[in-house]
Amino acid sequence: MxxxxxxxxxxxxxxxxxxxxxxxxxxxxxxxxxxxxxxxxxxxxxxxxxxxxxxxxxxxxxxxxxxxxxxxxxxxxxxxxxxxxxxxxxxxxxxxxxxxxxxxxxxxxxxxxxxxRRKLGVSGEEEFANKGVGYCAVCDGPLYKGETVAVIGGGYAGTEAADYLSDIAEKVYVLSRSGVLKGEQITIDKVEEDENVEVLREATAEEFYGDNLLEGLKYDHKGEMKDLEVTGAFIEIGxxxxxxxxxxxxxxxxxxxxxxxxxxxxxxxxxxxxxxxxxxxxxxxxxxxxxxxxxxxxxxxxxxxxxxxx
CATH class of the missing domain: 3.50.50.60 (FAD/NAD(P)-binding domain)
Incomplete structure (x- = not known):
């Protein structure tokens, strides 16, 4: 050489x-x-x-x-x-x-x-990838205009995604495992003030389910398993x-x-x-x-x- x-x-x-x-x-x-x-x-x-x-x-x-x-x-x-x-x-x-x-x-x-993008590694995540489960709210959020969606993650990426989706979806749920939202304070304030955003604190997504497309997810809330009907779920955990x-x-x-x-x-x-x-x-x-x-x-x-x- x-x-x-x-x-x-x-x-x-x-x-x-x-x-x-x-x-x-x-x-x-x-x-x-x-x-x-x-x-x-x-x-x-x-x-x-x-x-x-x-x-x-x-x-x-x-x-x-x-x-x-x-x-x-x-x-x-x-x-x-x-x-x-x-x-x-x-x-x-x-x-x-x-x-x-x-x-x-x-x-x-x-x-x-x-x-x-990090993945959750839970049941149904791979099965419903691109069929309701996504990793980029900005990329795929417009597909869920007027629908009910979830954001998995209450950190910087999660709060940014929730703020963005609040202008598109009818209802946005944010699942925060720690119970605390993190990120820029101005974004956190907007998310907490948005009427169509609901923060589920100390909530951990455990499973995604549906027929051909995503129909909902199951999450653990302080040891109790609960159900959330959504057509879209965005995994935003950094x-x-x-x-x-x-x-x-x-x-x-x-x-x-x-x-x-x-x-x-x-x-x-x-x-x-x-x-x-x-x-x-x-x-x-x-x-x-x-x-x-x-x-x-x-x-x-x-x-x-x-x-x-x-």
């Missing part, structure tokens, strides 16, 4: 952390290749963004488009359509393998793969980090990649930014900032590696 076959930096991921990293690395004077199965990430599942600096009110997909447009203002090589399945290191060169078997080589890698991508990284009990304050993993030249790592809260502004930091640090590392070859 010749030096010409080795890229400077490969960024794995297609959302805010990855695109921010790519922009800052290119501006630092190195070549960047972004490998992603798709662009946008979790923000594509967000109805409205009101807490990202500079945008008082913008839809998630629209903001994701703006991030991509911004990245494309720079000379970034794009390899889109395939997931990365493995990242290895041979001497000082990284090998990044895609699911189609193609292998790319680089001096440095940034993992910015974000997370994917995300699981997409961290099972390399043996070169160490993860926490929650499967997040361990990094230091500079976004470095335990492997020289390998960084992780955004929701996939164990630093900071999972917010868009944090992911973008971490992408900036990882991009700058990776660029400095690449320059040092290449100067040692001359």
């Amino acid at each position: 010749s030096e010409e076959d080795v890229r400077d930096l490969i960024v794995v991921g297609g959302a805010s952390a990855a695109q921010s990293a790519a922009i800052y690395a290119v501006r630092s004077g190195i070549d960047v290749t972004v490998i992603a199965d798709e662009y946008g990430g979790q923000i594509n599942n967000t109805d409205v963004v009101e807490n990202y600096l500079g945008f008082e009110h913008i839809s998630g997909p629209e903001l994701a488009d703006k991030f991509l447009e911004h990245m494309r203002e720079y000379d970034v090589e794009e390899e889109k359509g395939f997931k990365v399945t493995d990242i290895r290191k041979n001497d000082n060169i990284f090998e990044v393998e895609r699911e189609d078997g193609e292998v790319f080589h680089s001096y440095s890698v940034i993992i910015a793969t974000g997370g994917s 995300t699981k980090p997409n961290s099972q991508i390399s043996d070169l990284v160490e993860t926490t009990e929650s499967e997040r990649i361990k990094v230091d304050e500079e976004m470095k993993t335990g492997t020289e030249g390998l960084y992780a930014a955004g929701d996939v790592n164990n630093v900071g809260v999972q917010q868009l502004a944090v992911s973008s900032g971490q992408g900036c930091q990882a991009g700058l640090n990776a660029a400095e590392y690449v320059k040092q590696e290449k100067s040692g070859l001359n």
